[in-house]
Amino acid sequence: MEHSVATIIDTASGKMKDDEESNDKMICDSEPVVYQLVRVEGDGRLVPATDDEVMEVEQLLEDKKSELTSVKAVGHDEQCLSNEVFSNKFHISGTVQSGNADNSRKLNARLEEERLLLSGESLNCSPKCMAMEDPTSDRSNTSKACIDKHEPENPSRERAESSPELNSIHIVEVGTIEACSGPTNKAATSRSSISESCSSLLPDFSILRGEICLDDFSIRELQEAFRATFGRQTSVKDKLWLKRRIAMGLTNSCHVPTARFTIKDNKIILSDLKEPARLQQSMIEAESLSMDIHATNVSPRDIKNCLNNQMEFQQVSGKRLRVLPSNDDVKDENIQMEQCAAKRMRKPTKRYIEELSELETRECTAKSYYCVNSEQSQFTSKAQIMPFHDGGTHIRLSSTRHESLRGFSFQVPFVLRARRGQPRKNLMALMEYHPNAISSIVKTAVMIPVLEEDKENGSSSRETRSVPVQILNTNLSYVKIVAGEEGVEMDCGTLNCEELDPEPKKLDGIGDTACDNVPKQPAAKANVRRKHHRAWTLCEIRKLVDGVAKYGAGRWSEIRRLSFASYSYRTSVDLKDKWRNLLRASLVQCPTEKEANNYRKQTSIPIPASILSQVRELAKLHAQTEIKVSPRKSAGHGSSTVHREGSGFI
DNA sequence: CTTAGGG
DNA sequence: CCCTAAG
Numbered sequence: 001m002e003h004s005v006a007t008i009i010d011t012a013s014g015k016m017k018d019d020e021e022s023n024d025k026m027i028c029d030s031e032p033v034v035y036q037l038v039r040v041e042g043d044g045r046l047v048p049a050t051d052d053e054v055m056e057v058e059q060l061l062e063d064k065k066s067e068l069t070s071v072k073a074v075g076h077d078e079q080c081l082s083n084e085v086f087s088n089k090f091h092i093s094g095t096v097q098s099g100n101a102d103n104s105r106k107l108n109a110r111l112e113e114e115r116l117l118l119s120g121e122s123l124n125c126s127p128k129c130m131a132m133e134d135p136t137s138d139r140s141n142t143s144k145a146c147i148d149k150h151e152p153e154n155p156s157r158e159r160a161e162s163s164p165e166l167n168s169i170h171i172v173e174v175g176t177i178e179a180c181s182g183p184t185n186k187a188a189t190s191r192s193s194i195s196e197s198c199s200s201l202l203p204d205f206s207i208l209r210g211e212i213c214l215d216d217f218s219i220r221e222l223q224e225a226f227r228a229t230f231g232r233q234t235s236v237k238d239k240l241w242l243k244r245r246i247a248m249g250l251t252n253s254c255h256v257p258t259a260r261f262t263i264k265d266n267k268i269i270l271s272d273l274k275e276p277a278r279l280q281q282s283m284i285e286a287e288s289l290s291m292d293i294h295a296t297n298v299s300p301r302d303i304k305n306c307l308n309n310q311m312e313f314q315q316v317s318g319k320r321l322r323v324l325p326s327n328d329d330v331k332d333e334n335i336q337m338e339q340c341a342a343k344r345m346r347k348p349t350k351r352y353i354e355e356l357s358e359l360e361t362r363e364c365t366a367k368s369y370y371c372v373n374s375e376q377s378q379f380t381s382k383a384q385i386m387p388f389h390d391g392g393t394h395i396r397l398s399s400t401r402h403e404s405l406r407g408f409s410f411q412v413p414f415v416l417r418a419r420r421g422q423p424r425k426n427l428m429a430l431m432e433y434h435p436n437a438i439s440s441i442v443k444t445a446v447m448i449p450v451l452e453e454d455k456e457n458g459s460s461s462r463e464t465r466s467v468p469v470q471i472l473n474t475n476l477s478y479v480k481i482v483a484g485e486e487g488v489e490m491d492c493g494t495l496n497c498e499e500l501d502p503e504p505k506k507l508d509g510i511g512d513t514a515c516d517n518v519p520k521q522p523a524a525k526a527n528v529r530r531k532h533h534r535a536w537t538l539c540e541i542r543k544l545v546d547g548v549a550k551y552g553a554g555r556w557s558e559i560r561r562l563s564f565a566s567y568s569y570r571t572s573v574d575l576k577d578k579w580r581n582l583l584r585a586s587l588v589q590c591p592t593e594k595e596a597n598n599y600r601k602q603t604s605i606p607i608p609a610s611i612l613s614q615v616r617e618l619a620k621l622h623a624q625t626e627i628k629v630s631p632r633k634s635a636g637h638g639s640s641t642v643h644r645e646g647s648g649f650i
Numbered sequence: 651c652t653t654a655g656g657g
Numbered sequence: 658c659c660c661t662a663a664g
Contacts, residue, residue, distance in 0.1 A: 533658065554653070554654085556652075556653070557651080557652055557653085572652065572653080573652085573653080573658090573660095576654075576655095577658070
């Protein structure tokens, strides 16, 4: 069981109607928040943190305080960006005020309690379990009341009016404890009450309103969210399960890598949607309301005070809800869920994961990124941020995925997956291209949502990293990346799609000799390898043939290194496969006739006869050499292609 | 990690 | 291209 202790902070979002709204204003409007320290059990249940854990958290908080200052400084500049960057959709309310008088003020941020409500047949998490009541906390009652208020027993019931403050948006934000820069917190008094202890520790903790509502997600969306959250795929179709896991993942995500204690700060707000509408929405769609985390209260004042804090890492994901969801959608989802419920445990194949990943990459037109430090970000409703539209080959930089759902977009934490190559390098390379262009700076929060387990598993072929960079503007004005654990900071200037496009189409051209020997694409793009298909260009084929001629068939890694340095997307395996194909092609053609015929039935790229003949030559040659060296042995395990070829010709 | 092979 | 078994 993971003994992660997480604090969830929900922030109440003020309604942000206009971009102009000042941060403060927004904050003021926010609703109170309730926090609770919880531990996630192995089975996914949330269990109230024990006193010891609370203490631990407290310590962590103290340790982190020192780090805050740096963060603050950065945040300041960027504050203005938020509006531009998040152009239309979102505003991040989480703000950090650079040190000012407010810092000294104590925030009464109270971490009170987090309630998880499960709809009817919740599985592991029974309402009882989830309800964390802290007897000592005087607020518990209030919070509960609030919660109850928000959580209708009957999901279908419309509650929009009743709790305007709730945002249907689902957000996941994470803020590290650093956010609480408050003057200091004394060591924890040994308070049994979590909320009390937390509050004492985090005097100036800024809070915004946020919620995690997964109710509206379809199974697939939930799965994606799951993947984004945990960095791994799930085939589970059970909504409740997914919701629960996601909620937990979100809860824990921020602290996992670095500290045990993290605070999630939320703030994603739908500018357009009125809370009631959203609430309604969520309620309506909450056919299976498994878990809701609501923020409960924090006075506006407190929130305001809290702004001083910076969150080193913050992640926000928001989902926009339709004002009026169509029932059909809901039904469909339900049906789907029902149908699939049975197959929950099947482990997804890597391929499946990849494909899904790709899919989502395409889906998400934009990746938004927010900056932790930006004063405030607000998500506005309209335009979608559309960034790279490169059919599936774009670089995935975002830590937050932008999804479109029923015409609304939302974001979820996104784990960057670069199949081959090193993401970080990529980022660096990108940065190098635009070192100076600093039109606007957006500070992005870097999250490391990946679970520890994931880290360990790095060995597996795919690299899964939570890199965490997000680019927000469609125009990609500027991205400042702050790497999480490594503490790497990078800035990148203006980026445009072309630059980001890892693979210029021209490569696909035939007979592109010019490409030979010219590393056209910077290594940066190399990492972004397209998963499924990438046509081999003539020049690549030539290089391959050359490489085989030089180094010999079978020395794929060497060939790749030496001859395909500029085509990093070709792996040694790819070379091998291609060679195999070439051999086949050459064989097929050889007997019959060559040349002119080539062009006919070639499905893909017509391979020039010259190349085919070369291939044949090489094949023959290798076959001979192998046989020479050790006839038997080669026959036994020599590459089949060569062997076949050889036998045919010899 | 690299190769070889099957899918 | 993907995936995996084998060195």
